[in-house]
Amino acid sequence: xxxxxxxxxxxxxxxxxxxxxxxxxxxxxxxxxxxxxxxxxxxxxxxxxxxxxxxxxxxxxxxxxxxxxxxxxxxxxxxxxxxxxxxxxxxxxxxxxxxxxxxxxxxxxxxxxxxxxxxxxxxxxxxxxxxxxxxxxxxxxxxxxxxxxxxxxxxxxxxxxxxxxxxxxxxxxxxxxxxxxxxxxxxxxxxxxxxxxxxxxxxxxxxxxxxxxxxxxxxxxxxxxxxxxxxxxxxxxxxxxxxxxxxxxxxxxxxxxxxxxxxxxxxxxxxxxxxxxxxxxxxxxxxxxxxxxxxxxxxxxxxxxxxxxxxxxxxxxxxxxxxxxxxxxxxxxxxxxxxx
Amino acid sequence: xxxxxxxxxxxxxxxxxxxxxxxxxxxxxxxxxxxxxxxxxxxxxxxxxxxxxxxxxxxxxxxxxxxxxxxxxxxxxxxxxxxxxxxxxxxxxxxxxxxxxxxxxxxxxxxxxxxxxxxxxxxxxxxxxxxxxxxxxxxxxxxxxxxxxxxxxxxxxxxxxxxxxxxxxxxxxxxxxxxxxxxxxxxxxxxxxxxxxxxxxxxxxxxxxxxxxxxxxxxxxxxxxxxxxxxxxxxxxxxxxxxxxxxxxxxxxxxxxxxxxxxxxxxxxxxxxxxxxxxxxxxxxxxxxxxxxxxxxxxxxxxxxxxxxxxxxxxxxxxxxxxxxxxxxxxxxxxxxxxx
DNA sequence: CGTTAGCACTCTCGCTTGTTGAGTGCTAAT
DNA sequence: ATTAGCACTCAACAAGCGAGAGTGCTAACG
Numbered sequence: 204x205x206x207x208x209x210x211x212x213x214x215x216x217x218x219x220x221x222x223x224x225x226x227x228x229x230x231x232x233x234x235x236x237x238x239x240x241x242x243x244x245x246x247x248x249x250x251x252x253x254x255x256x257x258x259x260x261x262x263x264x265x266x267x268x269x270x271x272x273x274x275x276x277x278x279x280x281x282x283x284x285x286x287x288x289x290x291x292x293x294x295x296x297x298x299x300x301x302x303x304x305x306x307x308x309x310x311x312x313x314x315x316x317x318x319x320x321x322x323x324x325x326x327x328x329x330x331x332x333x334x335x336x337x338x339x340x341x342x343x344x345x346x347x348x349x350x351x352x353x354x355x356x357x358x359x360x361x362x363x364x365x366x367x368x369x370x371x372x373x374x375x376x377x378x379x380x381x382x383x384x385x386x387x388x389x390x391x392x393x394x395x396x397x398x399x400x401x402x403x404x405x406x407x408x409x410x411x412x413x414x415x416x417x418x419x420x421x422x423x424x425x426x427x428x429x430x431x432x433x434x435x436x437x438x439x440x441x442x443x444x445x446x447x448x449x450x451x452x453x454x455x456x457x458x459x460x461x462x463x464x465x466x467x468x469x470x471x472x473x474x475x476x477x478x479x480x481x482x483x484x485x486x487x488x489x490x491x492x493x494x495x496x497x498x499x500x501x502x503x504x505x506x507x508x509x510x511x512x513x514x515x516x517x518x519x520x521x522x523x524x525x526x527x528x529x530x531x532x533x534x535x536x537x538x539x540x541x542x543x
Numbered sequence: 544x545x546x547x548x549x550x551x552x553x554x555x556x557x558x559x560x561x562x563x564x565x566x567x568x569x570x571x572x573x574x575x576x577x578x579x580x581x582x583x584x585x586x587x588x589x590x591x592x593x594x595x596x597x598x599x600x601x602x603x604x605x606x607x608x609x610x611x612x613x614x615x616x617x618x619x620x621x622x623x624x625x626x627x628x629x630x631x632x633x634x635x636x637x638x639x640x641x642x643x644x645x646x647x648x649x650x651x652x653x654x655x656x657x658x659x660x661x662x663x664x665x666x667x668x669x670x671x672x673x674x675x676x677x678x679x680x681x682x683x684x685x686x687x688x689x690x691x692x693x694x695x696x697x698x699x700x701x702x703x704x705x706x707x708x709x710x711x712x713x714x715x716x717x718x719x720x721x722x723x724x725x726x727x728x729x730x731x732x733x734x735x736x737x738x739x740x741x742x743x744x745x746x747x748x749x750x751x752x753x754x755x756x757x758x759x760x761x762x763x764x765x766x767x768x769x770x771x772x773x774x775x776x777x778x779x780x781x782x783x784x785x786x787x788x789x790x791x792x793x794x795x796x797x798x799x800x801x802x803x804x805x806x807x808x809x810x811x812x813x814x815x816x817x818x819x820x821x822x823x824x825x826x827x828x829x830x831x832x833x834x835x836x837x838x839x840x841x842x843x844x845x846x847x848x849x850x851x852x853x854x855x856x857x858x859x860x861x862x863x864x865x866x867x868x869x870x871x872x873x874x875x876x877x878x879x880x881x882x883x
Numbered sequence: 884c885g886t887t888a889g890c891a892c893t894c895t896c897g898c899t900t901g902t903t904g905a906g907t908g909c910t911a912a913t
Numbered sequence: 914a915t916t917a918g919c920a921c922t923c924a925a926c927a928a929g930c931g932a933g934a935g936t937g938c939t940a941a942c943g
Contacts, residue, residue, distance in 0.1 A: 265906045265922045342684045440798045458780045605893045605935045
C-alpha cells in the first residue's frame with residue numbers, strides 16, 4: 204500500500220507540527236498551514252484514512268491525531284535529508300573538542316557533552332573498540348611489592364592499563380627488559396595473533412610462566428570486553444525538559460537505562476556498523492526505551508578501530524538535526540582520535 | 544533556652560515518625576505511641592510551644608506538624624548514637640568491595656554503589672587527594688612519535704597518568720633511563736619538595752630541559768587539582784523514590800547538582816577533615832540542596848592521604864543508619880586503599 | 884496547677900457536576 | 914471531489930460540597 208502525494212504531504216505536516224508542539228494535531232491546524240489548500244473537512248477525511256492505515260492514532264475521540272512509530276519510520280526513510288550546519292556552530296564544536304588533551308576519555312567525554320548540548324537530547328558515546336587494533340607497545344611498571352601496572356599502547360594511540368601481580372622479588376630493570384621483549388614480540392599484531400604467539404613462543408619460558416599468564420589474561424579482559432568506563436553519557440537530565448517525561452514514573456523508568464552502562468553499550472553496538480541507524484519506539488527491544496527513539500552512528504578510528512555514538516530522545520525528536528549532528532560529530536571524533 | 548524532658552521526648556517522637564512517613568504528624572499519632580502517657584490535648588500544648596521555639600512548623604492550619612531544620616539539628620546533635628550493623632551485612636559490603644581489582648577507581652566506584660545501596664540515598668565518593676602523599680615512582684612510556692605516557696605512582700599505590708610530549712627522536716631506552724633517574728631523585732618526596740628538587744638538581748640539564756619542564760607541569764596539574772574523574776556518584780536516581788521529589792521540577796533541580804562534579808567535590812571537601820559532618824537543609828550553601836541533608840565523612844589512606852564520602856538525602860533522612868554506614872564504609876575504604 | 888475532655892473552627896482532599904472548547908464524523912450542498 | 918454545516922464526544926477546568934484530620938481554646942477535673 205503506497206500513499207498518494209496528498210496523504211503523504213498531510214502526514215509530513217502532522218509530524219512536523221507534532222515534533223514541535225508535542226500536542227495532538229487537529230485538522231484545522233494543518234489546513235491553516237501555508238502550502239495546504241484544503242479545508243479542515245478534507246484533511247479530516249484523509250486523516251481518517253491515515254489512521255486506518257496505521258500511521259496515525261488518536262489519544263481519545265475528539266482529540267487530534269498523533270503520529271505512530273510507523274509514521275516516523277516512513278518519515279525518516281523517505282523524507283530525511285541532511286541539514287546544513289552553520290560554520291559558526293562547526294567552529295564551536297571543533298574548538299570545544301580540540302581543546303582537550305589527547306586522552307581518549309577526554310575526547311569521548313567532550314564529544315558526549317557537545318552532542319547533548321547541540322541536540323538537547325541525551326547522548327551516549329562508546330569509546331573505540333580495540334579488537335582489531337594492533338599492539339604497538341607493552342610496558343610493565345612496578346607499583347608496589349608484588350604488583351605492577353601493565354600498559355598496552357595500540358595503533359591509533361589508544362591505551363589500556365591494568366594492575367597485575369608479579370613475583371615480589373622482581374626488579375625494575377627486569378620488568379623493563381620483559382617489557383621490551385614483549386613489545387618486540389607482540390608489536391604490530393592483533394589480539395588474535397597475540398594469543399597464538401603466547402601459545403607458541405612463550406611456552407618454554409617456565410620461569411616467567413605465571414607472570415606471562417597474568418599478562419595474557421589481562422590483555423584478553425581489557426582488550427576484548429568493553430570496560431564500563433568506556434561508555435560516556437552526556438546530558439542525562441536533558442530529556443526531563445520534554446513534556447513526555449513530566450510524569451515522575453516515566454522519568455524514573457527512563458533514568459534506569461543509564462544505571463547499567465554495559466547494557467547500554469550492548470544496545471548501541473547493535474547497529475552493526477551502519478553509518479546511521481534509527482530505532483523508533485517499539486523497534487527498540489529494551490522496555491524502558493519503548494517511548495524513545497535511538498539514533499546511533501559509527502565512527503572510525505584509524506583503519507581498524509571503530510566506536511559508536513548515540514542519541515536518545517522522544518520518538519518525536521528532530522531527526523533531521525540529530526542525524527546531521529551525528530554525522531558531523533562522527534567525523535570530528537574520527538579526526539581527533541586518528542589524527543593524534 | 545533548653546527544652547525540658549517531655550518536650551524533648553515529644554520532639555523526638557515526631558521526628559521519628561516523620562522520618563518514616565513523610566507526612567505531617569498529628570497530636571493523636573504521638574499520643575497513641577507506646578511510652579507516651581499523655582492525651583492528644585497535652586501533646587498539642589507542647590507542640591504549640593515547640594512551634595513557637597522554632598522546632599516545628601505547620602504546612603497549613605489544621606495539618607499536623609513537621610520538624611524544622613533546627614529540630615533535625617538538635618536531633619543529630621543530641622540523640623545520635625551509632626547503630627549496630629549485622630555481621631551478615633558487614634560481610635556483604637566487604638565482599639562486594641574486595642572483589643575488585645586493586646585500582647583506586649574501581650574501589651571508589653564499588654564503595655559509592657554499595658553506599659547508595661545500603662542507605663537507599665544518593666552517594667558521592669571523592670578519591671583520596673594526593674597532595675601530601677609521597678612519590679614512589681615515575682615512569683615514561685612511549686606512546687607514539689613525540690608523545691609519551693607519564694605515570695606517577697605514589698605511596699598508598701595511587702596512580703596518576705597523563706600524556707606529555709617528548710622529543711620525537713628519543714628512544715625507548717632513553718625514556719627508561721630518564722624514568723629511572725627521575726624515580727631515583729624524586730622517590731620519597733612530596734610535591735612541595737619535588738618543586739624544589741626540580742629547581743635545584745635539574746637546572747643545568749639543558750638538554751632535556753623542555754621535557755623535564757613538561758614533566759613538572761603535568762605533575763603540578765595532576766597532583767594538585769582534583770580531576771573530575773575522581774568523584775564518583777552512586778544511586779543518582781535513588782532519591783526519586785521519595786515523595787519529596789515526586790514533583791518533576793524539584794527532581795530536575797536536584798539532578799543538576801550532579802552535572803558539575805567539580806562543584807560537588809568542592810562542597811564535600813568543606814567538611815574540614817571532620818570525622819562526620821552533617822549539614823541539614825538550609826545549612827547548605829548550594830541552592831539546590833536547600834531541601835536536602837548532606838552527610839560527609841573523611842577516610843584516611845596511609846598516613847597522609849585522605850578522601851571524602853558523602854550521602855545526599857531528604858532532610859528527614861535516617862541519620863542514624865546513614866552515619867553508622869558511613870563510619871563503617873570509611874573504615875573499609877581505608878583498609879582497602881591502605882592495605883594494598 | 885498540670886492534665887484532659889469537649890467543641891467549634893479551619894483547611895485539605897476527593898467527589899460530583901456543569902461548562903467550555905477543541906476536534907471529530909457524517910450528511911448534504913456545491 | 915470538495916467543503917460547509919451540524920450534532921456529538923470528550924478532556925480539562927472550575928465550582929461546590931461533604932468528610933476527615935487536626936488544631937486552639939475553654940472549662941472541668943484530680
